[in-house]
Amino acid sequence: MTETKYVQAWNLDSLFPDGGYPFHEHVRRVEKKVSELEGKLKVFLAPQQVNDAFKLANILEDILNIRMNVTQVNSLITCLLAQNPKDQQAITLRGKTAAIHASFESAVKKTQKILVNINQRLWGEILHTEDLKQYTFILNDWRKKAEMHLSDGEEGLVADLMVDGYHAWGQFYQSLASSITVPVHIDGEKNELSVAQAINLRSHPDEEVRKQSHKALEETWKDKEELFAKILNHIAGFRLQVNKKRGLENILQAPLIENRMKEETLNAMWTAVCKHKRPFTNYLNQKAKMNGDEKMHAYNFWAPITEDIQTIKYEDAVEFILEHFSQFGTELENFSRRAFAEGWVEAEDRPNKSTVGFCAAFPLSGESRVFLTYGGRITNVLTLAHELGHAFHNPAMKPVNGLNKRYPLSMAETASTFSEMIILDAAMEKAQSTKEKLFLLDEKLKRSVMNFMNIHSRFLFEKKFYEERKEGIVSATRLNELMQEAMDVAYEDSLDHASIRSWIWTPHYYMTKSPFYNFPYTFGYLFSLSIYAKAKEKGKEFERDYLDLLRDSGSMSTEDLVMKHLGVDITSEAFWEKGIKLCVKDAEEFMTLTTSSERKER
Structure with missing residues (x-):
């Protein structure tokens, strides 16, 4: 067997050298730390004088320590389930740590609410103390977020419901998507591929292989679209209900807060993008023409422009x-x-x-x-x-x-x-x-098109979907329509055979901890x-x-x-236009090179 210089399988054992999966001692330690933090917060009062700053600093130190421990375990679970979605020990561990994480997040929110009770004058003074001045931005951010929190009891209830409701739907999506196999015919033989392997065929040099994998994926999603529609609707429904109770009527408020970004910034970015799409539609049309088509077929988008490019070891x-x-x-x-x-x-x-x-x-x-x-x-x-x-x-x-x-x-x-x-x-x-x-x-x-058109379509789809979800369940058929409409607008009608069920295989829509994971x-x-x-x-x-x-x-x-x-x-x-114009130059150069090649061939 030929040895390779770089192994393609990772090493997870070194992450917890004290004994494989951290089912027992590590998780118990984290659970104990969260319990101790909850106990401290029951008797913790908002600082009444500047000298109380160190007490808040101690709470912050506990929060940091727990967060690192929780992240360590959650990351391991993510890795275990990525390499083997059927890993039962990892699935069990995920259920255990989800409950611990929910309790921890409730404790963090309680800490944030305590900050609101500090009067403005004292707040300014304690932020200048040696204990807290390094966290000025974070603490101001927390205090702002706390104004949208529910009561302690309601926040605790929401956190508990998230474990087996909201987050569970996201986890169910991951398990389901990872377990699916896609039957793709290549050279007359039927191959049972994972979704990732089938998606990788989008850049195969043979158009027939690309077309077959696209068709197989679409048929797979069509067969399961009702189930995925239920998952997406439940995630969105829960998110909308919680946002409503917190006074967040605009669905973009939460993701903008999480990204520490103003809505003016987001609007300026998309406005600039929309003004400069023509060079990229020209690129798509030209590439389609080179393939002998009037319009770019979605299954040809990732195709290499020349067929003799070798694979890269x-x-x-x-x-x-x-x-x-x-x-x-x-x-x-x-x-x-x-x-x-x-x-x-x-x-x-x-x-x-x-x-x-x-x-x-x-x-x-x-x-x-x-x-x-x-x-x-x-x-x-x-x-x-x-x-x-x-x-x-x-x-x-x-x-x-x-x-x-x-x-x-x-x-x-x-x-x-x-x-x-x-x-x-x-x-x-x-x-x-x-x-x-x-x-x-x-x-x-392709990367410019993905960011200016595909990501824009995701943004438009998600925004419209949440608007309609406020009125009730959105059917799989309607989700397909919304996806088609979003793609028509975002691509300016320059894409044919679009994957209208991309709302199924795009995992970002199902990430319960990151709403609107598109514009970033x-x-x-x-x-x-x-x-x-x-x-x-x-x-x-x-x-x-x-x-x-x-x-x-x-x-x-x-x-x-x-x-x-x-x-x-x-x-x-x-x-934003400065960066876009650099990409426009690429599109113009592509047109120059390809049209000059056409003239030479004539």
Whole structure:
């Protein structure tokens, strides 16, 4: 058997060296810590004088410690169920820790409500004490959130109901989606593939294989759409009821708060995107024309523009990533080398795995784990770089104090997209022929289309779905209609055979802890363009500035963070247009290269 330099199976055993799955002692310790925190909060009163600041600091220290322990266990569960969705021990552990996590979140909300009872003058004074000044932003944020909390009794009831209701539906979706097999016919043979393996065939060089996998996936989803519609409706119904009780009538309020972003920023971003879609519809139409079609078929979107591009071995992909990370900076390179050397990456292409790539953080161990199904395509190489970017954000926060380590999704997607850009740009610079350059330019443009059109369609779908869900259950048929309508608007009618059941296989709609997990991708994509432009100007020197930005990401609003590090106002359309125009240049270059090739062929 040939030995490979980089193994494609991760090592989970090192995360809990005291004995495999942390079913017993570790979970009992966490449960005890939560119980002790609840006991302290029963007698804890809002500070009455400046000298009481240390008491609040002690509570915060307990919260931080518990959060790290809970995250450690939850991340392990995520990894275990990703590699084997039928792992019964992990399923049992998930039920146990879900209840502990619910109690912990209730305790955090109770702490936040206590802050509201501190008068404004004293509040300002205690935030300037040595014990608390490092947490000024977080504590102000908590105090603001507390104004929307329910009574302690109601919050406790909601938390309890979430365990076997709201979060359970999300977990059921994950288990169900991971257990599905897709029958795909390739070269006359029937193959039973996982959803992830079937989705990977979207970038297969043979159009018939792409078409067959698309058809098989759509038939699979059609057969199960009623069940998935129930899951989505129950998740949305619960979320709407809780939001209503908290006085959140606008469904975007909660995700904007979680992303520490103003609605003006979100509106400015989407307005700028919508103004500049024409070059990307031109790109889609041109690529369709090259395939002999009038309109881009969805199953051809991820197709390589040339059929003679070789598959990329995993070892070559790793070496390429390490080589070009090193040209950006030593911190990112050294971190990635460690990740590959110590078995932090699960990339094996096999059935019975979860459907999507992710990165899981293990704060107690100071490690991360990256998960994907590597299929030998450039898309897989970029996914690997993307998830390593997520993972790098965690050690980058090591010097940051406690609670300031938590950053919003919009910033998480910035770090991941930035790493992806390093690799894609490096590949383009190494291109040795017009054909190879065109292939990579096409891959780059796919990412622009995904962020400006696909993510926009997800946003439009989810917004409209929640509006209709307020009036009652939304049927599977209507969900398909909403998806089609959203895609028609977002793609400006430039996509044919769209996957109108993508609301089923897009896991972000079912993530109970992250509502509207769509716009952070477009934000991260455009913001990372600005960061990457500065990185190219400064070279390796920029890594220090980049680390400073990442480290501030947990203790500032999104608007203040960008103003501090880039000196620009992101509530202005002008900021977003700068990044979009860089992508427009790519689309224009694609048109130039392909039309000139057509003229030569004539």
